[in-house]
Amino acid sequence: DGGITQSPKYLFRKEGQNVTLSCEQNLNHDAMYWYRQDPGQGLRLIYYSQIVNDFQKGDIAEGYSVSREKKESFPLTVTSAQKNPTAFYLCASSILSSGANVLTFGAGSRLTVL
Amino acid sequence: KQEVTQIPAALSVPEGENLVLNCSFTDSAIYNLQWFRQDPGKGLTSLLLIQSSQREQTSGRLNASLDKSSGRSTLYIAASQPGDSATYLCAVRGGANSKLTFGKGITLSVRP
Numbered sequence: 552d553g554g555i556t557q558s559p560k561y562l563f564r565k566e567g568q569n570v571t572l573s574c575e576q577n578l579n580h581d582a583m584y585w586y587r588q589d590p591g592q593g594l595r596l597i598y599y600s601q602i603v604n605d606f607q608k609g610d611i612a613e614g615y616s617v618s619r620e621k622k623e624s625f626p627l628t629v630t631s632a633q634k635n636p637t638a639f640y641l642c643a644s645s646i647l648s649s650g651a652n653v654l655t656f657g658a659g660s661r662l663t664v665l
Numbered sequence: 666k667q668e669v670t671q672i673p674a675a676l677s678v679p680e681g682e683n684l685v686l687n688c689s690f691t692d693s694a695i696y697n698l699q700w701f702r703q704d705p706g707k708g709l710t711s712l713l714l715i716q717s718s719q720r721e722q723t724s725g726r727l728n729a730s731l732d733k734s735s736g737r738s739t740l741y742i743a744a745s746q747p748g749d750s751a752t753y754l755c756a757v758r759g760g761a762n763s764k765l766t767f768g769k770g771i772t773l774s775v776r777p
Contacts, residue, residue, distance in 0.1 A: 593768050
């Protein structure tokens with residue numbers, strides 16, 4: 552089945568540690584996105600990428616880094632510079648064309664800083 | 666800067682009711698609008714997408730309308746069921762490949 556796989560589903564981190572969240576898609580989508588969701592809040596865009604080896608900052612990129620070495624993969628690293636990293640992280644992808652560029656989401660990764 | 670508002674934040678209705686969820690946006694120059702459903706602790710599932718040139722879209726018991734000039738969209742759910750309980754988010758896109766701006770969502774509870 553085609554879809555987006557995020558791992559791990561749950562992750563605990565000590566303060567000062569970097570962690571990397573995985574996002575893999577087999578939908579042959581061009582664009583991939585990372586969002587952060589906090590309780591009672593809408594989704595906020597962290598980073599997005601429209602082609603391999605290129606990505607752009609979203610609204611809240613500070614303290615995060617990404618790479619796009621393959622079309623299928625868009626890992627997100629939460630660095631120690633992110634002051635409040637506890638959140639639910641969602642990866643999404645879409646085709647890049649006029650018309651129905653519907654976003655498809657993964658199941659999410661919940662990060663808790665201890 | 667586009668802002669998307671969904672009010673109320675939570676809604677509880679008895680099973681069988683027809684209901685309307687509202688979404689408003691500040692900049693009417695949108696490319697499309699999308700409604701999503703999110704179950705607790707899960708990712709988002711796309712329900713309906715309305716292009717800026719369209720007035721409404723339907724899928725089963727769901728109907729979404731769009732009024733760009735007034736900056737509003739509504740999601741109509743007919744004959745609500747307990748399985749419809751979830752958070753419903755709307756999101757607008759300003760251009761063909763621009764980012765989505767999300768509302769905070771409406772958490773719906775349908776009581777048996």
